[in-house]
Each structure stands twice: as C-alpha cells, then as structure tokens.
Amino acid sequence: MDHRLVLSSALATVLALGAAAPAAAAAEKEKCYGIAKAGKNDCASASGSHSCAGQAKADNAPDEWKYVAKGTCEKEGGKTMAPAKK
Numbered sequence: 001m002d003h004r005l006v007l008s009s010a011l012a013t014v015l016a017l018g019a020a021a022p023a024a025a026a027a028e029k030e031k032c033y034g035i036a037k038a039g040k041n042d043c044a045s046a047s048g049s050h051s052c053a054g055q056a057k058a059d060n061a062p063d064e065w066k067y068v069a070k071g072t073c074e075k076e077g078g079k080t081m082a083p084a085k086k
Contacts, residue, residue, distance in 0.1 A: 028069065028070050029067040029068065029069060029070060030067070030068060030069075030070050030071075030073060030080055031065045031066075031067060031073075031080065031082075032065055032066060032067070032068040032072075032073035032076065032078035032079070032080060033046065033062060033063065033064070033065045033078055033079045033080070033081070033082055033083065034060055034061070034062045034064070034065075034077065034078045034079055035060060035065075035066060035068070035073070035076050035077060035078035036056050036059075036060070036061070036064040036065060036066045037056070037059045037060070038056050038057060038058055038059050039054050039055070039056060040054065040056065040066065041053060041054065041055065041056035041064040041065060041066055042065060042066040042067050043065070045061075045063045045064050045065075046063040046064075046065065046082040046083055046085070047063040047083075047085065048085075049063070060077075062079075062083045063082070063083055065078075065082075
C-alpha cells in the first residue's frame with residue numbers, strides 16, 4: 001500500500017475527529033445569565049449594550065451570561081432564560 005495514502009488517510013481522520021470535539025463540548029454547556037463577573041462574560045449582553053466577550057461592567061448583571069456545564073446554572077444562582085428586553 002502506498003505510504004502517502006495511509007498517511008493522508010490518518011491525517012484526515014485526526015482532523016475530522018478534532019473538528020467534532022468542540023461541537024460535542026458545546027452541547028454539554030448552556031448559557032447562564034446573571035453569574036458573570038465584570039469583564040468575564042462570554043459574549044454579547046442580552047440587552048444589546050455591547051456585542052463582545054469580556055465587556056460586562058458589573059458583577060452578576062442579569063443581562064450578562066457565560067457558559068456553564070449543562071444543569072449547573074441554577075445551582076450557581078443564575079437563570080437559563082434571558083431577561084425580558086425593556
């Protein structure tokens with residue numbers, strides 16, 4: 001068997017498995033509102049006050065969120081539903 005064929009097949013397999021891992025990890029997490037510390041939020045606020053991670057201005061703001069392990073949000077004092085927009 002051609003060594004290049006074996007090597008390229010092995011490399012393709014490794015790359016395919018590496019791409020699937022982040023998707024599986026994301027499925028095991030959920031957004032948790034109201035627990036992010038200032039500057040430690042994961043993405044845009046629910047209220048639209050900013051659109052990037054790390055821009056939370058206050059600890060535990062109800063419209064700021066971060067990813068946590070699925071099923072742990074309420075144990076940490078947060079909520080899985082975004083607050084109603086004003």
